[in-house]
Every structure is written in structure tokens, then in C-alpha cells.
Amino acid sequence: MKILFIGDIVGRAGREAVKKRVSVWVKERQIDTVIANGENAAGGSGITAATAEDLFRSGVHVITLGDHTWDQRELPQYIEKEARMVRPANYPEGVPGRGWGVFEISGFCPPIGVLNLQGRTFMDPIDDPFRVASKLVPVLKEKTPVIFVDFHAEATSEKIAMGRFLDGKVSAVVGTHTHVQTADEQIFPGGTAFLCDVGFTGAHESVIGRRIEPVLKRFVTGLPQRFEVADEDVRFSAVLINVDDTTGKCTAIERIFEKMES
Template sequence: MKVVFIGDIVGNVGRDAVKRLLPWIKNKYQPHIIIANGENAAAGRGINAAITRDLFDWGVHGITMGNHTWDNREIFEFIDDEKRMIRPANLPPGTPGRGYTVIKAGSKELALVNLIGRTFLPPSECPFRAADDILEELRGRTKCILVDFHAEATSEKIAMGWHLDGRASLVVGTHTHVQTNDDRILPGGTAYLTDAGMTGPRDGVLGMDRDSVLHKFLTGLPTRFQVADTKWILSGLCVEIDDSTGRATKIQKIRVDEDSWIAE
């Protein structure tokens, strides 16, 4: 099985990049399943029903979220019913939505799990123990499992990679919007990348307008951030998984921007 994961989609610039590049991605990587992190898809904060429908219509099979899950209140109207979208599983009991699901595409099945870190982020339940419980439950369903760990600290993400080595097919970090260069397959067969990177404005600061961000750093004053209006960049990865074992056999970063991309 080939799976493409698209890093945090930021605003209309990120959505435009996804819409333009998905046909190219399908042609180049031949993925069976495409997953995207959508927690910043609506003006940089949260997601709404129309954007969710667009992503699925364009060819995304599953959407993960993060700490901005609830920023657009419209999500409360559909997250319980949309089985292809998940929010962090280690939020308190009774939180709307679901923390994991199984994505089907043709003859392929991929379990999709979303977790959120506790370092430098709002309080949540232990992601490591939540992962243990979920993977134990999924073990009888499928061996192919993707975990999106939405976390700030690189140490926490790396620790999760080792914690799930041999139990998940892929552990990929999101949230920091900067793609890391540590893609590897761990000894137990788990593909790992600390952060998939961002899909959005290339020349902002983590997707936001750089002048606003600079103003905040220089003055320390409250500043309203807007999604930058610049050329786009798309970041993510492609992983190949042995369906019979759930072990990853190859991981490859994807990083393309508006200046370097040539439609094929």
C-alpha cells in the first residue's frame, strides 16, 4: 500500500496548492490513500463543512486535526457524523468527534489515529497511554496504521516514534509547520518523520503574514495574524507499507513550491 500524507493545510493558499497538486501527486506517487491535516484550513484556524467537502471531492480520503480543531465553531455541526475526519484521541471523554477511524479505498484499509502532545500545548490526557489503548483495539482490525502526532516538542514526537515502533506503520508529526529532515524507518518497521511540514504560504511565518508576526516580536503587543498572501508550498510524505505485516518499506518526503513545480 502507498499512502501520501499532506502536512498542515493553511488557509486558501494551502487549499489552492492541494487542489492544484493532487492530480500531480496521484500521477507521480500512485497512492492508494491520501491523508491531510486540516486544522488550519479555514483562514488558518479550524475547518468548516465546505472546505471538508472540497478536500474529499479533490481526492483526500481522511483528515486529521490538532489544537485548532474547535476554532471554527461550525465543526460542531458535522464532526460527529463525518467518519473520515478525526480529532486528537487523547482529549477528555465526551469530546465531540472521534480520535481514530479506519479509512477504506478500494481494497485497501488504513487505520488513522490522531494524538496531541502535552508539551507547550493545552492540557490533555497522556498521548502515549492513549496510543497503547487504541493500537491494542485496532490490532485485530488492520495491521496498517498511521498515527498523526500533533505536538510542539521534537523530543515528545521522537519519543512517540520509538514508543510505537513495530506497532504502527507510520508515525508522522504535525503542528510546527516546518518539515524536518529525519525521515527514516525505525528498527521495528515503523516509518517516522518528526514533522511533515506545512502546505500553505511559502513566504510568511508558519503561514501567517510576516509583517504582523514581526510586529509582535518587535513590540510584544497583541497582533491579529492573517494568512499570508504569497506563493504556495506543499509539504508531506509518501510511505510504502507491506499490507501483510504493516511494516513500512519506504518513506519519501514531498516538498514542492510554486516556483519549482512543473505540471506533468
């Protein structure tokens, strides 16, 4: 199975890049499954029904989320009925939505299990993602050998630790959230693909997707500012992962960081 995973899609610029590039990648590389982190898809903060539909129309099969999951008021209701969207699994019990799903996308491949987790280092307090992963991975494993994990976390150490923790148990652990792509794509000894952070898809003439000036003002003066989403120098940040359908082990990982034509 060939999986394309797109890092945090930020605002309209990010969604436009997805619209332009997903169909091309799918065709050129015979990709079976497209997964994308959509936590910043709506104006940079969270995701709405309309922006989610926009991503599904562009060819995204499953959307993962992160600490911006609840930024848009309509999301709790929407996520309850949209099975193609998963939010971090280590949220308190009883909150809307699901933390994982098993998706039958291509008739030629086994179903894919998608698990979303959120980190704790330098982030708001939340349940232990390691404990939740050890509970859920065996549940997913019973349904399919192919398991993809989006670990939405700040600290590189926590992300590498999760990758090592799940090595040999899942097909891939990739990081999101920092919006900066790392260059450490690799396959761990147990056959798990790893990339610390996929980076964001959106305007890179920015501070992680937002216009530079207001962010600078905020850092320099401490005064509150409106952080508008940037629109220049749009890039498509993703990772392409090949998985053996029988063993669920990764056979290749390729990092993608494409500059869009303006």
C-alpha cells in the same frame, strides 16, 4: 499500500496547492490513500464544513486535526456526522467526534487505521497521548495491519519518543503542528516510518503561514495584531509512505517539499 500524507494545510493558498498537486501525485505514484492535516484549512484557524468538503473534493480521503480543532463554531456538529475526519484521540471523554477510524479506501489494499494524537510538551494540558496510544493501537490492530498515526505536537523529543514507543506496532508515526518540515525521515528498526514534522502546505513567504509584518509587530511590541494568512511562495509539504499490506511494516518513506508555480 501507498499513503500520501499532507502536513497542516493553511488557508486558501494551502487548499489550492492540494487541489493542484494531489491528483498529480496520486496518478504518478499510484497512491492508494491520501490523508491530510486540516487544522488550519479555514483562514488559518480550524476547519469548516465548506473547507473540509473542498479537501475531500481534491482527493483527500481522511482529515486529521490538532490544537485548532475547535476554532470554528460549526465543527463540533460537523465532526459528529463526518466519519472521514478524526481529531486527537486524547481529548476528554465525551467531546464530539472520534480520535481514530478504520477506512476502506482501495479494494486492492487492506483498510487503513488512522489515529490522531496531540502532544503535551509546550502545549495546553491534555490526557497522556502515550497511554491513549497503548490503549487504542491494539484495538486498531484487530481490524487492520496498516495503522497511520498523526502526532500533532510541538517538541521534537516528544515526537521522536512517540515514534520509538510505537515502533513495530504501527506502520507510521508522522508529526504535524510546528509547520516546519524536518529532514529526519527514516524507518525505525521495528518497521515504523517516522518523520518528526511534515511541515505546512501554504504560503512560505510568511511566519509559519501568516503574513510577516503583523507577527513581527506582535513580537516586537507585544500589542495584539490580526494575523492574516499569507499568500506568496506556496509550497506543498507532504510525505509518501509505502507499507507492506500483510505485515503493516513500512518499506519506504519519501519526504515531499514542492514549490508551486505562481
